[in-house]
Structures are given as C-alpha cells and as structure tokens.
Amino acid sequence: MSNDRLRDVTQRILNAADAAGRPPTRLLAVSKTQPADAVAALATAGQRAFGENYVQEAAAKREALAGTHPGLEWHLIGHLQSNKAALAAEVFDWVQSIDRPSLVDALARHRPTTRGPLNVLVQVNAEGETGKAGCRPEDLPALARRIAAEPRLLLRGLMSIPVPHADPEQRRPAFQHMRQLFEALAADHAHVDTLSMGMSDDFPIAIAEGATLVRIGTALFGARTR
Numbered sequence: 001m002s003n004d005r006l007r008d009v010t011q012r013i014l015n016a017a018d019a020a021g022r023p024p025t026r027l028l029a030v031s032k033t034q035p036a037d038a039v040a041a042l043a044t045a046g047q048r049a050f051g052e053n054y055v056q057e058a059a060a061k062r063e064a065l066a067g068t069h070p071g072l073e074w075h076l077i078g079h080l081q082s083n084k085a086a087l088a089a090e091v092f093d094w095v096q097s098i099d100r101p102s103l104v105d106a107l108a109r110h111r112p113t114t115r116g117p118l119n120v121l122v123q124v125n126a127e128g129e130t131g132k133a134g135c136r137p138e139d140l141p142a143l144a145r146r147i148a149a150e151p152r153l154l155l156r157g158l159m160s161i162p163v164p165h166a167d168p169e170q171r172r173p174a175f176q177h178m179r180q181l182f183e184a185l186a187a188d189h190a191h192v193d194t195l196s197m198g199m200s201d202d203f204p205i206a207i208a209e210g211a212t213l214v215r216i217g218t219a220l221f222g223a224r225t226r
C-alpha cells in the first residue's frame with residue numbers, strides 16, 4: 001500500500017525536477033504519529049530518511065527499528081525545546097529546526113563523540129511572521145557563523161515552513177526568497193548543500209524554486225489521525 005504511494009511520490013518528484021531542469025531532489029518521509037511498522041514498511045521499500053517532530057517519539061522508533069533496519073537516517077523537523085537538546089543530539093542524524101544560538105551550544109555540547117558531527121539546518125522565518133518559529137533572515141549570517149565554529153556540528157543549509165495559504169501557488173515568493181538566502185549562505189560556507197522546503201501539497205512548486213529536499217507525510221502515509 002505505502003509502496004505504491006512511495007513509487008507515486010518518487011515519480012512526481014522526478015517529474016518536477018525534470019521539468020524545472022533541477023538535479024534529483026531527496027525525499028524525507030515525515031513519519032510523525034505513524035507507528036514503527038509503517039516506517040519499517042517504507043524502509044523495506046527502499047526509503048532511508050525519516051522526519052519526526054518529537055524527540056521521544058523518534059527515539060522510540062529508532063530503537064524499535066535499530067535491529068531490523070540499521071541504516072536509517074533520522075531528521076528532527078519539529079520545534080526543539082532547549083531541555084530536549086541533549087537527547088536530540090544523540091538520537092538524530094540531522095536537526096533541521098535550529099533557530100537560536102542557545103540550541104547551537106546545547107547540541108554541540110551533547111553530540112556524542114562516538115558519532116560523526118550532527119548535520120544541521122537553520123530554520124528561517126522568511127516571511128517575518130510574528131510568533132512563528134525560525135530565525136529572522138537578518139540574524140542568519142551570525143547564527144550560521146556560530147554553527148560553523150562548532151566542530152561537533154556540520155552546517156548543511158536551510159529549512160522553511162511557509163505560511164499555509166489555501167492556494168499553494170501563493171507560497172512561491174517565499175520559496176524564491178529562501179533560495180536567495182540559501183545561495184548566499186552556500187557562498188560563505190563550504191558544506192552547505194541542502195534547501196529543505198516543500199510538503200505534500202506544494203512540493204512540485206518548491207522543487208521548481210530550488211528545493212533539494214522535500215518533507216512529505218500525508219502523500220506517503222495517508223492523513224494523520226492525530
């Protein structure tokens with residue numbers, strides 16, 4: 001069942017990248033609220049990278065699947081509370097939601113030396129919405145330099161969650177702004193290669209505007225029940 005959905009989404013990603021003359025785009029399967037069995041089914045079908053919003057939920061699934069599916073890559077895409085940073089630094093391979101200096105310090109301090117550097121993306125609030133998570137574009141250069149100075153962290157790029165307009169086409173300017181910020185960041189930092197934007201209802205537009213990784217939940221697993 002989910003394998004058909006995986007094939008369909010993979011094909012739609014390929015088509016969008018092809019139409020836009022873009023290189024292949026990575027698929028992050030957003031498995032929040034889904035049971036470990038659903039993750040295992042997609043992993044068996046070949047999917048490797050999974051996104052989660054809550055640290056403990058991800059820790060439990062990683063543990064449950066460590067024996068049968070050892071090579072999976074876990075990304076935190078939800079807001080990270082400072083008191084969860086220590087556990088997050090152990091559980092995840094990527095943290096996409098860094099938006100403040102205190103998180104940089106906590107993740108760097110707690111990344112186990114037995115693992116490689118933690119891959120991180122800065123979450124940007126490109127539209128300047130008040131009260132929303134994400135670093136302001138004007139604060140991005142300083143935050144990026146702070147990450148780059150930490151040997152236990154590897155700055156890989158940017159993540160954004162645009163305002164949820166009913167018409168996904170309305171999100172295009174926000175995606176274009178993110179691409180400008182991403183290219184400026186890549187000019188300053190050698191390992192920056194990832195622009196994470198686009199979800200189930202807008203990923204073809206995000207790919208056309210330069211996404212290198214799309215985060216897809218509903219289109220892979222069906223509607224979430226919680």
Ligand SMILES: *Cc1c(COP(=O)(O)O)cnc(C)c1O
Binds near residue numbers: 032200216217218219
């Ligand atoms: C839930 C979530 C997604 C996936 O959304 P869908 O619409 O189910 O594809 C992507 N990114 C973030 C940050 C999310 O919280």
